[in-house]
Amino acid sequence: MTGHEPPTALPPALLERPDVRAALAAHDFGTVFHVARAEAGISYSTIAAATGIKPDRVGTLARGHGKVTTFEKIVRIVDVLRIPGRLVGLARRPWEPIPERLEDSGRRDFLKASAGAGLAVGLPDLSRPPTGGRVGSDLPEQLRQRTARLRRLDDVLGGGDTYRTYLGEYQSTRMLLRRGSYTQETGRNLLSVLAEQAQQAGWAAFDGGMHAEARGLYEASHKAAADAGDDELAGNALAFLAYQGLRGDRQARQDAAQTAARSCATAGPSAAPGVRALLYERLAWAHAVAGHAEETERALDAARAALAEVDGTPQPHWAAWVDETELQIMAGRCWTELRRPLRAVPVLESALARYDDSHARDKALYLSWLADSYLTAGEVEQAAMVTGRALTLSSGVASVRPRERLAPVLARLGEHQALPAVADVLEQARA
Template sequence: MTGHEPSTALPRRLLERPDVRAALAAHDFGTVFHVARTEAGISYSMIAAECGIKPERVGTLAKGHGRVTTFEKVVRIADALRIPGRLVGLSRRPWETTPEEDAMPERREFLKASAAASLAVGLPDLARPSSRGRVGRDLPEKLRQRTARLRRLDDVLGGGDTYRTYLGEYQSTRSLLRSRSYTEETGRGLLSVLAEQAQQAGWAAFDGGRHAEARGLYEASQKAAADAGDDALAGNALAFLAYQGLRGDRQDRQDAVQTAARSCATAGPDAVPRVRALLYERLAWAHAVAGQGDETERALGAARDALAEADGTPQPDWAAWVDETELQIMSGRCWTELNRPLRAVPVLEAALARYDDAHARDKALYLSWLADSYLTAGEIEQAASVTGRALDLSRGVASERPRERLAPVLRRLVEHQALPAVATVLEQARS
């Protein structure tokens, strides 16, 4: 960390404490404020001034009453207390100048802290659900909030790290549904959460190379969402199944296109904008992999139209990450797949310039499509440079997908290994 340090900057020794890390991962800033005052001598009034929070509110939070829930406030607190972004589920902050050259230990520590914190915020112990008692009607929302919090792990960790945590959440909720009593309305809420958790676990399984487990979880998610009457989640489960099906042969890809179209129809025209944008994005990708250019363009247009309707109304957390940058990246991926580098390169370059390296897995994946398009355009040295960046980012990430995506790019580069830039990146890949 360099530059001006605010008077509220937490000492490194406190940031390294397991209890503080667990509190940060859970966004339990009241505990953090209390520790800051009692062990670092930072007064509540100083915290209030730097964080833009009323002094009495800081004191209330420090007593364990209430929580910080808005993204903007989390960012303000992180910057004021100089809390590294990875500890609170944010990308690397502008004042963090040390690159994450070997981020694996920190990622794993973040996983442990977050998983522990998720069970320490007053929620039931779902690992051992009681066979007695009636579930309160507020439990589905509490579980949904915890699921959203744990989803942030996917920003910095691969499926090899998160799968067991996500699977455990799904299994705990499933056990609770089987062993406890609840009203019909609460049961529908729990089934909806179960569907969301199954998708989260399925995605981690897919990312970690556990494809059979992923399919089983997606199918279980679709059933739970349908039983809950949650059309948006049911549509998203179909979209996940379509995405996975694109890995197969030509017939599998054609089937995946139909499944992706069914996902949009299942969610329906009344789904909130970001959900529709997400499903149309995945439909566009299915068309692109199937080599259907006109259909790809129409689906991308539908995704853009849906995203343009977003007006700040609440969106489900599982679709909230869909924004203009993500749509640009998907567009570039589609044009790469359709061998149209003149369309792919500009949008990928522009979008990835805004994409934080802290999201190492995703950025490595997206760079692989950029490298692919540069190769198709005959820009070999540029392709080698981009591939090198992707290799650097993917190092230490517990995900199969960057390596899978980069393998064909590297095979194409072998044809040009006489070029020094290519020889360098091929040696980097071997090491």
């Protein structure tokens, strides 16, 4: 808590109660509203005015009828009632205290705890120069390797878990640039590292539902990469901005497709093949969401051609995760968005059979597109089975994206709740 709480803030003691915790975990905000009035004296009209929900709707929810499913409304309720993000599966909210700089001991504690989940990151201890000290020419490469190793956390953890760690790395390097002493070349290399760290932190913020923070970090990354003369990272920053822009309305999606095209042009034809493959597959996705079928096909072809050029030589580690399986999944996602289930289902089924369940967040997301395509094809029971697998995988992952992606799929399944398979998965979702 910040110490300057609004009159609608729930008392910390209430947030510790098991019944309130269970309600928050289930996104049962009606129960939370009822408790807020009965136990904290916060009237329904006060909650309504602060959250933008109609007063009669607040009362209806408090009586146990209906649920809040809109992501923006959930975030508004959380912020108004000052509910810590972790209690509802969100990243730390902007009003929750965040250390200006995470010390190495804090990062080690985090990573030590993460090791219990099977992580073996093996980070080196870097001795950063004191404030105003001379920065050695080898430090940027050491930081780059550290960033690469930290990236592995994203394979198994959601943005709600990784954001503070990634942000701390970015803030430390930014402080080093501001207060350290270094040659022009070392400064340029540090700026490149900073751009990469900003993208990493921005992605975690996006994954944790902190979209304003994500945009700010992506924009900071683009500036740092441009100042460093790193066209590949500058292009990737634009690709991230495009990806985020696809959440908007029709015009925003059209603009995002143009930004994605700029990302490819910024990196240029001389970029590493892995980088071009990554940017072209993101361009394909932007075109698919914008409804451009022909442009989607061309971008996928360009991504495949670039990937075919990868000959075993080292690629930038932030693009090295793109392989045949990932590209196949992206193709399936694109055809799902374009309502082409006969093309989407076979490639998604094939690729996801090779995709390990340890990447729980990503596999849950990818399964949501498979379920979507099965529904479009009229295979309702199969869609329900796949949705159940996605729900199981996404349980406990600190990422808002699986829940966002599965919400419309579950809504469509609700039209067939008389089918036993559908009733089972809807019950699973409620639980």
